[in-house]
Amino acid sequence: MGVTTMHGRQIHVDSEGFLTEYDEWDEDLAKVLAQNIGIELTDEHMAVIRFLRRDFRTQGETATTRRVQTAGGVSTKEQFVLFPKKPAKKMAYIAGLPKPHGCV
Amino acid sequence: MAVNRLRPVLSADEWTITIVDPGQTHYYQPGFLFIPFGTYRPDEVVKPTARYIPRGVELLTARVDHVDAETDRVVLDDGRALAYDQLVIATGTSPRPEATPGMAEAMGGDVHEFYTLAGATRLADKLRGWTGGRLVVHVCEMPIKCPVAPLEFAFLAEAFFTDKGMRDRVEIVYVTPLEGAFTKPVSSRYLAGMLADRGIALEADFMIESVDATARKIISFDEREIGYDLLVTVPVNMGADYVARSGLGDDLNYVPVDPATLLAVGHDNIFAVGDASNIPASKAGSVAHFSMDHFTHNFVRHVQGLDMDDPFDGHANCFIETGHGKGMLIDFNYETQPLRGKYPVPGVGPFSLLKESSLNHWGKVMFGWVYWNVLLPGRKVPLPSRMSMAGKQQES
Numbered sequence: 282m283g284v285t286t287m288h289g290r291q292i293h294v295d296s297e298g299f300l301t302e303y304d305e306w307d308e309d310l311a312k313v314l315a316q317n318i319g320i321e322l323t324d325e326h327m328a329v330i331r332f333l334r335r336d337f338r339t340q341g342e343t344a345t346t347r348r349v350q351t352a353g354g355v356s357t358k359e360q361f362v363l364f365p366k367k368p369a370k371k372m373a374y375i376a377g378l379p380k381p382h383g384c385v
Numbered sequence: 386m387a388v389n390r391l392r393p394v395l396s397a398d399e400w401t402i403t404i405v406d407p408g409q410t411h412y413y414q415p416g417f418l419f420i421p422f423g424t425y426r427p428d429e430v431v432k433p434t435a436r437y438i439p440r441g442v443e444l445l446t447a448r449v450d451h452v453d454a455e456t457d458r459v460v461l462d463d464g465r466a467l468a469y470d471q472l473v474i475a476t477g478t479s480p481r482p483e484a485t486p487g488m489a490e491a492m493g494g495d496v497h498e499f500y501t502l503a504g505a506t507r508l509a510d511k512l513r514g515w516t517g518g519r520l521v522v523h524v525c526e527m528p529i530k531c532p533v534a535p536l537e538f539a540f541l542a543e544a545f546f547t548d549k550g551m552r553d554r555v556e557i558v559y560v561t562p563l564e565g566a567f568t569k570p571v572s573s574r575y576l577a578g579m580l581a582d583r584g585i586a587l588e589a590d591f592m593i594e595s596v597d598a599t600a601r602k603i604i605s606f607d608e609r610e611i612g613y614d615l616l617v618t619v620p621v622n623m624g625a626d627y628v629a630r631s632g633l634g635d636d637l638n639y640v641p642v643d644p645a646t647l648l649a650v651g652h653d654n655i656f657a658v659g660d661a662s663n664i665p666a667s668k669a670g671s672v673a674h675f676s677m678d679h680f681t682h683n684f685v686r687h688v689q690g691l692d693m694d695d696p697f698d699g700h701a702n703c704f705i706e707t708g709h710g711k712g713m714l715i716d717f718n719y720e721t722q723p724l725r726g727k728y729p730v731p732g733v734g735p736f737s738l739l740k741e742s743s744l745n746h747w748g749k750v751m752f753g754w755v756y757w758n759v760l761l762p763g764r765k766v767p768l769p770s771r772m773s774m775a776g777k778q779q780e781s
Contacts, residue, residue, distance in 0.1 A: 360606075
């Protein structure tokens with residue numbers, strides 16, 4: 282756990298840079314987070330990110346790629362196009378949510 | 386295990402217990418891994434369920450259509466309904482080859498699985514006559530039951546082909562949706578090293594989209610392709626379908642529960658134990674076992690209207706067969722990843738954590754006896770159910 286400065290303010294993050302405080306996130310910060318991992322946010326990206334934020338509030342955990350498909354209506358294939366290589370991790374990072382469970 | 390623990394502590398005057406099970410056979414599922422290599426015979430892993438049900442418990446052979454949580458009834462597929470005061474869901478998880486396009490119809494040819502007795506037996510026949518080529522050991526999606534099993538399969542296959550004198554004719558590739566060989570950093574690093582030592586290639590971050598059985602390749606969502614001569618896959622694992630039909634499950638039919646008490650979220654009289662819940666722990670027999678100590682205590686308090694004051698910590702303890710008569714052991718929980726050290730006595734062992742030894746292998750072999758004679762009948766094992774940091778070496 283640590284504190285970093287992003288977008289001119291202090292943000293709490295874990296050792297891998299995922300935000301640890303739900304309320305420290307806003308959509309401007311999402312743009313910065315996305316740039317950090319080489320993604321330029323479009324409306325399609327933001328629709329997924331907003332779903333993840335809403336879903337976290339009701340479910341208490343970060344949606345998996347399967348859940349983004351079934352409950353969020355964005356196919357896994359599309360998620361891979363929007364957030365290449367590691368969609369689950371990248372979506373969580375940009376949405377300011379914990380990394381989805383490794384599921385040991 | 387749950388009824389064997391609960392029956393003695395629930396008064397027979399106040400409580401009847403009924404088990405609904407569609408089958409009449411209990412499987413020693415940890416044994417399935419060894420069947421493809423001829424170490425176990427299929428008849429060594431099955432026993433009649435009835436033999437393990439204590440007196441004072443009714444065993445009903447029937448299929449559940451759905452649970453009506455509003456009226457506290459379990460509705461069977463023949464229309465009968467069973468009323469309950471408390472419901473314990475223990476229907477585990479099962480492999481679903483049909484969840485991946487092209488997989489189910491390819492099963493049995495060059496595509497196999499070992500998570501069912503039938504699949505493991507078919508794979509034994511296949512391996513006996515196989516002349517070599519590219520073996521791909523593959524995991525579709527996490528979580529899966531016994532997450533170390535596919536790694537063990539790769540290690541055992543390497544030893545099997547070496548013993549048969551045909552290792553030079555077999556290329557082994559381990560394909561996983563995870564970032565590395567395993568989930569948590571320290572064990573993932575050690576296990577990746579062990580794959581490399583054995584000449585097993587690792588292909589990580591591979592999320593399968595489909596199987597092309599004609600071209601003999603698997604294709605990922607980001608359009609990577611891996612060819613195979615023999616594919617041994619762990620299909621998507623899901624909880625029971627009646628859980629979904631009852632509106633009690635998540636996207637994979639697992640029941641969301643409080644991880645400390647296993648009480649279903651939003652319900653006061655439904656618990657989910659073993660692999661059936663969504664707790665962030667391994668779907669492993671050891672987790673089911675360790676959780677039982679806490680569950681029994683908490684359940685008895687809950688039905689008396691008292692607080693459930695003995696939280697489960699997600700303790701898991703898994704033997705990993707590594708081939709050539711050796712094995713290793715990992716010990717971890719919700720918070721602590723698998724680390725190196727000694728178990729169960731700090732500094733002494735006799736088992737070594739996250740390190741190969743012959744003794745660890747014998748621990749796994751002996752576990753078969755322990756399972757049928759100690760665990761299933763609900764007898765206490767002289768091991769603490771809560772994980773201990775004593776005897777573990779910190780590293781990250």
